[in-house]
Amino acid sequence: MDEFWVFGYGSLMWNPGFKSHRRVHARLSGYHRSLCIRSFVHRGTAEAPGLVLGLDRGGFCEGLAFAVKGNDEDTVMAYLRERELVTNVYRELVLPVRLPSGEHVPAVCYVVDRAHAQYAGAVDVEKAATIVKNAHGQAGPNRDYVLNTARHLREMDIEDAALEAVAALLTNEDPRPVKRNSGA
Structure with missing residues (x-):
């Protein structure tokens, strides 16, 4: 079947905004999920x-x-570019992701551009929670974005200790025990 792949690691997982004919857990090596981008529009x-x-x-x-059908590629890529490349803080790359079968497939990924002014770098958990608590953008409170993402990751049985720690500070709860490391 003629298809292409898109890798989601944040809100794309729970709000992709495009049709796919298959979605599976996947692992990208060489990169980790991080609250490393300053949001000037959607969440601040x-x-x-x-x-x-x-x-x-x-x-x-x-x-x-x-997995997206090949005949939907132009439409899906136009949508993703409009959504993800608003300020060009992301670089659109095609990188190999590993599927549960062990197969590696090339997938469109949005990787932070470390040279961009919005790149925040590594932000410690306490500082991240403070920033998130006080930020609000066109798409709503930053807190909602972080808590939604943490909740959806838990529902999908995907561990992310750093995001869980920030979420715990936002809700004044203990972070859940971590079984495996997200690489962060």
């Missing part, structure tokens, strides 16, 4: 930036791979 403002997820160098990331 230029005066009070929020933090959103990016794929940053090192480790690995567990997420979802979406």
Whole structure:
């Protein structure tokens, strides 16, 4: 079947916004999920930036791979570029992701551009929680984005200790015990 793959690691997992004919757990090596991008539009403002997820160098990331029919490629890619490349903080790359079968497939991935002004780098858990608590953008409170993502990761049985720690500070709960490392 003529198809292409898209790798989701944040809101694309629970709100892809495009049709796929298959979605499976997948693992990307060499990058990890990180609250490393200052959001000036969707989850913050230029005066009070929020933090959103990016794929940053090192480790690995567990997420979802979406198989999209080849005849939908132009439509899906136009949608993803409009959604993900608003300020060009992401670089669109095609990287190999490993499917549960062990097969590696090339997938469209959005990786943070470390040279971009919105790149926040490694933000410690306490500082991240403070930033997230105080940020609000066009898409709503930054807190909602982080808590939604953490909840969806739990529902999909995907561990992310760093995101769980931030979520715990946002809800004043203990983070859930971690079984495996997300590479972050």
